[in-house]
Amino acid sequence: MSRDMFYEEVEATLDGIRDDGLWKHEREIVSPQGPWVSTGGGAERVMNLCANNYLGLADHPDLVAAAEQSMAEYGYGMASVRFICGTLDAHRELEHQLADYLGTDDSILFAACFDANGGVFETLLGPDDAIVSDSLNHASIIDGIRLCKASRYRYESRNLTDLDAQLTAARDAGNRRVLVVTDGVFSMDGYIADLASICEVADRHDALVMVDDAHATGIVGPGGRGTPALHDVVDRVDIVTSTLGKALGGGMGGFIAARQSVVDLLRQRARPYLFSNALAPALLGGGLAGLTLARDGDDRRQQLTRNARRFREAMANAGFELSGEGHPIIPVMVGDASLAGEMSGRLLARNIYVTAFSFPVVPHGAARIRTQMNAAHADDDIDQAVEAFVAVGRELELIS
Incomplete structure (x- = not known):
């Protein structure tokens, strides 16, 4: 294909998007x-x-003031990834506070929840493992799974019978580790996952459980601690991914909260963490202030x-x-x-x-x-x- 033909096809694709009313x-x-x-x-x-x-925290004066103070103290940006010279005490403070809020050992910050979901699967699972994913999971989960060599199984959204069948198939295929992953809240449809029942099904197959709680953290469950707290399965859920970009103030930043060993391995191997700039100081100050308001919200x-x-x-x-x-x-x-x-x-x-x-x-x-x-x-x-x-x-x- 010639260079001119490439651009002609791009324009044709754009015309089709417009014609279909999808622009x-x-x-x-x-x-x-x-x-x-x-x-x-x-x-x-x-x-x-x-x-x-x-x-309603995105324009809250406490967050704005905290962001300004943090930038005055630490500067505009880190200009580095975390393991070189990009980790502030404020990074670790926010990670500790997020973990405490969600009831996990530790957490690890990413540039966005999209990056968190993009880094978790490849780091923790390999070709001898399997992922069983809800059919309506967020695009970041889908893309993260594509980066991983684990076998892929998909179950009909919120259908526990199909979840059980897919877990059976994953185990029958001889997979070593099996991970069930679901959105905590399905953002296009407004439904909350039945996380307690998902954990019960996962228990029957000795499977790990991961939940993307981006649309739940801060607003769902006791104290806004998310769908694991709502369904009283905080100790059963193995991995929680979420964001600072929604209820906690609307700035940038995602995170993974989990057991210490899992977080430690992600620090060593998660590519979006190792090869992305550390979160800017203003986002750390605003994130801590947003988390405080959410705790008391x-x-x-x-x-x-x-x-x-x-x-x-x-x-x-x-x-x-x-x-x-x-x-x-x-x-x-x-x-x-x-x-x-x-x-x-x-x-x-x-x-x-x-x-x-x-x-x-x-x-x-x-x-x-x-x-x-x-x-x-x-x-x-x-x-x-x-x-x-x-x-x-x-x-x-x-x-x-």
């Missing part, structure tokens, strides 16, 4: 992240219903739960098809990708900022508007959002 627009925000934001393109202020800012979690219940009940009563249960992710199912995009645009015109999700993020024909509640929204905000959804839903004949 993803990036709207510019010109204000801090929060329950209301200012966007470019003429909009004054719009209600933000599509951020992972569950506890029962009032925020209660408000988040009330907001989610208020929105879900009103939308269901209006006739919308909703996905999920028991979580502030509340997808509004649309089906057609172009229609979802049109709905998103019309809602923005009514000062409601939401995003249409379509293939490849979700399956063909399952496009949706994924709404996410925020503890900083008031009752009037939720009611205003529902009112806008109802008006647009009727315009597009999604509801009567």
Whole structure:
């Protein structure tokens, strides 16, 4: 293939994405992240219903001040990976605090949870091992598994019978170590994994259990300690991956929390850790402050739960098809990708900022508007959002 043909094919692919209504627009925000934001393109202020800012901490003054203080003390960046000259006492303090919060021996920081999931499988498992993965797991888990030489088994999402069958197949094939991996919260659908039952099935096959708790840490379970705490299986779950980029303040950074030996091996062998710059000082200060607010955040979690219940009940009563249960992710199912995009645009015109999700993020024909509640929204905000959804839903004949 010639160089010119390569670019012609790239352009053809882009044209196909546009024609299929799958083009993803990036709207510019010109204000801090929060329950209301200012966007470019003429909009004054719009209600933000599509951020992972569950506890409303992304613009919290305590986090901003802590980030500024940390940068004043340690500088702008580390300019190094951790094992050369990139480890601060603040890195270890945040790792210890995260481990204490989640009830594990230790934790290890990565640039993002995507990197954490990208490094865990290859480090811990080899060609004589097997991974049994939920079919709707996050893309970072899928990519991480692809980097590993272990055998791969996939079970139908949240189907314990199929999980048992896949574990049986993995053991019958003679695999040495078997790891079950699941999202703690399925972010496109808003469902919480039944982690207690997953652990029971795993016990029957003497399998390890890993959970990606990115959409749970800080908001799910007692004290916001995640799905293992929710299901009382903290001591049974072997590996937890999660993020600083959602409820804990919305900055960058991911981590793995596990037994000391597992964390120690990851420090020695996990490629995204060994070959990536250490987290910047500002992220460490903000992360510690966000974790402190999350620890003491029962009032925020209660408000988040009330907001989610208020929105879900009103939308269901209006006739919308909703996905999920028991979580502030509340997808509004649309089906057609172009229609979802049109709905998103019309809602923005009514000062409601939401995003249409379509293939490849979700399956063909399952496009949706994924709404996410925020503890900083008031009752009037939720009611205003529902009112806008109802008006647009009727315009597009999604509801009567």
